[in-house]
Amino acid sequence: MVGLGPRKPPSRKGSMAGVPKDLLDQINRLEELFTVPQEKLKQITEHFKAELTKGLTVEGGSIPMNPTWCMGFPTGYETGTFLALDMGGTNLRVCEISLPEEKGEFDIIQSKYRMPEELKTGTAQELWDYVADCLQQFIEYHHEGEELGRLPLGFTFSYPASQDYIDHGVLQRWTKGFDIDGVEGKDVVPPFEAALAERGVPIKLTALVNDTTGTLIASAYTDDQMKIGCIFGTGCNAAYMEDCGSVPKLAHMKLDPKLHMAINCEWGAFDNEHKVLPRTPYDIIIDKESPRPGQQAFEKMIAGLYLGEIFRLVLADLHGNPDVCIFEGQDIGKLKKAYSLDASFLAAIEEDPFENLSETADLFANKLSLTATQPELELCRRLAELIGTRAARLSACGVAAICKKKGWESCHVGADGSVFNKYPHFKARGAVALREILGWTGRKDPIEILPAEDGSGVGAALIAALTLKRVREGQNAGIRDPEAMLKGCGGK
Numbered sequence: 001m002v003g004l005g006p007r008k009p010p011s012r013k014g015s016m017a018g019v020p021k022d023l024l025d026q027i028n029r030l031e032e033l034f035t036v037p038q039e040k041l042k043q044i045t046e047h048f049k050a051e052l053t054k055g056l057t058v059e060g061g062s063i064p065m066n067p068t069w070c071m072g073f074p075t076g077y078e079t080g081t082f083l084a085l086d087m088g089g090t091n092l093r094v095c096e097i098s099l100p101e102e103k104g105e106f107d108i109i110q111s112k113y114r115m116p117e118e119l120k121t122g123t124a125q126e127l128w129d130y131v132a133d134c135l136q137q138f139i140e141y142h143h144e145g146e147e148l149g150r151l152p153l154g155f156t157f158s159y160p161a162s163q164d165y166i167d168h169g170v171l172q173r174w175t176k177g178f179d180i181d182g183v184e185g186k187d188v189v190p191p192f193e194a195a196l197a198e199r200g201v202p203i204k205l206t207a208l209v210n211d212t213t214g215t216l217i218a219s220a221y222t223d224d225q226m227k228i229g230c231i232f233g234t235g236c237n238a239a240y241m242e243d244c245g246s247v248p249k250l251a252h253m254k255l256d257p258k259l260h261m262a263i264n265c266e267w268g269a270f271d272n273e274h275k276v277l278p279r280t281p282y283d284i285i286i287d288k289e290s291p292r293p294g295q296q297a298f299e300k301m302i303a304g305l306y307l308g309e310i311f312r313l314v315l316a317d318l319h320g321n322p323d324v325c326i327f328e329g330q331d332i333g334k335l336k337k338a339y340s341l342d343a344s345f346l347a348a349i350e351e352d353p354f355e356n357l358s359e360t361a362d363l364f365a366n367k368l369s370l371t372a373t374q375p376e377l378e379l380c381r382r383l384a385e386l387i388g389t390r391a392a393r394l395s396a397c398g399v400a401a402i403c404k405k406k407g408w409e410s411c412h413v414g415a416d417g418s419v420f421n422k423y424p425h426f427k428a429r430g431a432v433a434l435r436e437i438l439g440w441t442g443r444k445d446p447i448e449i450l451p452a453e454d455g456s457g458v459g460a461a462l463i464a465a466l467t468l469k470r471v472r473e474g475q476n477a478g479i480r481d482p483e484a485m486l487k488g489c490g491g492k
């Protein structure tokens with residue numbers, strides 16, 4: 001980029017000099033609404049910690065805290081060839097992962113298939129047919145004419161599923177804008193396996209995996225300090241390793257209390273009862289107009305799916321407010337369209353390197369056919385910073401809550417997802433918030449949130465490998481049919 005050079009992030013109070021009083025008043029109001037001060041972060045974290053514990057009890061709480069039957073970390077010495085399937089929001093990814101003898105190493109080949117938008121609101125049958133077709137294509141392409149045994153598959157299904165078994169999972173509810181009829185409340189594996197069987201695809205689903213659990217395991221494979229796996233992307237969630245003895249809702253299984261179990265927190269549902277999160281009127285609208293009002297309260301303030309929408313709602317409100325009336329006299333038809341802006345729009349605004357915000361002006365012209373005055377551009381920039389900063393700071397509360405619950409004073413947290421990887425300053429803002437919550441003053445942060453390894457590829461493959469290994473060793477907790485699992489997968 002050429003021009004005046006980079007501006008100093010994150011806040012540019014000085015450049016508000018030419019902003020008229022009515023807009024300045026609005027900026028102040030927005031700052032009040034969207035800023036989460038240190039004390040509030042601490043209060044949220046304490047409540048979060050209590051909710052994590054509550055979710056593990058028999059009665060449960062608003063955070064599902066789903067046991068995953070992924071029972072322990074990899075050693076780094078796992079071996080074999082595994083498939084991984086990732087059904088994310090935008091793509092369907094199929095991977096073949098080879099784990100060689102060398103510690104922490106892997107090889108991966110992969111193909112991506114577009115997830116057609118219609119599928120997200122189509123029928124369950126269409127969904128599973130499409131997924132099975134992609135897998136069949138992958139196998140035919142990479143293994144044409146080969147005599148294959150059944151390849152074990154780790155299926156990353158990044159939605160809340162309650163799992164009585166590692167290879168089965170009842171979808172609790174769709175999240176992240178999916179809305180396919182006839183899947184909620186049902187086990188997702190049988191129709192998936194039926195679609196594979198119909199096509200004669202030689203695959204055995206060995207583990208149903210949440211993306212956060214995959215991230216935790218993949219990251220721990222190469223870094224033994226990794227204790228938490230997080231996703232900050234279209235959705236927002238985390239997983240960590242718990243002792244079975246601390247999970248009252250598993251007591252009836254009579255597991256050794258010292259055994260480990262990865263817990264998929266599904267923390268997007270934190271504070272669905274609105275006790276601590278500082279929701280703004282805009283957050284309330286997002287919730288009301290979403291397909292599932294009352295759910296995923298925390299996620300709706302943080303995840304990539306919603307950041308652009310929060311921004312859009314504020315601007316539309318300020319246009320309609322006669323005291324400010326931004327974009328006065330212009331047609332805001334495009335700005336009125338729900339979900340027309342995504343997090344990358346905000347990211348681009350925050351990345352505008354020019355003092356006069358000329359790139360931001362171009363964005364508004366190209367995307368929304370709006371001409372923004374200089375003061376309006378300043379307001380938009382500040383608003384993007386506020387929304388992005390709030391998301392990062394609230395995320396830190398979840399991480400801090402898990403660490404406090406477990407008494408971890410130092411560890412690594414593996415994070416993935418478009419917001420974590422691409423949203424400007426997200427990492428640094430999150431780190432500042434962690435420092436505020438946990439009261440660190442030293443030069444090096446004892447808990448660090450770092451980029452994760454590929455959870456839905458390598459992580460899912462590793463969980464399939466770990467599962468087969470323990471079944472071979474006769475450790476069958478959470479395995480529906482151990483014999484069927486081993487059959488054809490190199491087992492006896």
Ligand code: GLC
Binds near residue numbers: 175176210
């Ligand atoms: C949503 C899903 C959750 C997933 C997260 C990140 O919160 O409910 O299962 O882990 O998004 O993709």
